[in-house]
Amino acid sequence: AGDGYMKPYLQAIAPNDERILFLGEVDEQRKIKLYQESKVFVLPSLGGESFGVVLLESFASGTPVVASRVGGIPEIVDNGVNGLLVRPGDARELASAIKLLLDDEELWIRLSYNARKKAEEKYSIRNIGRMYEETYTEAVEKNSAQN
Known part of the structure; x- marks a missing residue:
């Protein structure tokens, strides 16, 4: 799902398979x-990921993640807890991690539960709002102390 500069390339290299859909x-x-x-949910980034909102959306849906160990992704995905992290660019490791989650129902259930739990406990709108409020309050206090 989604559109981007890589879509034509991905369509060109994708096998002609009814299981692969480009939804736009x-x-x-x-x-x-x-x-x-x-x-x-698979996020095979090679770099440049700061804070992947898509990871939180996946977690909120109870969908475990397989993602590359780059940028800010390891700060969100706890390897073996709510998802699996792989070396960027390692297609075999990526495929193995995806297969492991698809084949191991017990692991999938545990990671799914933990993904949803992390979304609720750490990234709920209430907690995010509180973090913003604390940051703004701290900035105002620092600004007042300097003046």
Whole structure:
């Protein structure tokens, strides 16, 4: 799902297989449904990821993640707890991690539960709001102390 500069390339290299769909841009309701229907969310980034909101969306849906160990991803995904982290660019390790989650129902259940739990406990709107409020309060206090 989604559009981007890589879409034509991905379409060109994708095998002609009815299981591979390029949905283009989807609305929020469809996106939520896609997360919920997915067994695994895969983010095989090679670099440049600071804070992947898509990871939190996946977690909120109870969908475990397989992602590259780059940028800020390891700060969100706890390897073996709510997802699996792999070396960037290592296609074999990526495929093995995806296969492991698809084959091991017990592991999938545990990671799914922990993903949802982390989304609720750490990244709920209430907690994010509190973090913003604390940051703004700290900035105001520092500014007042300097003047």
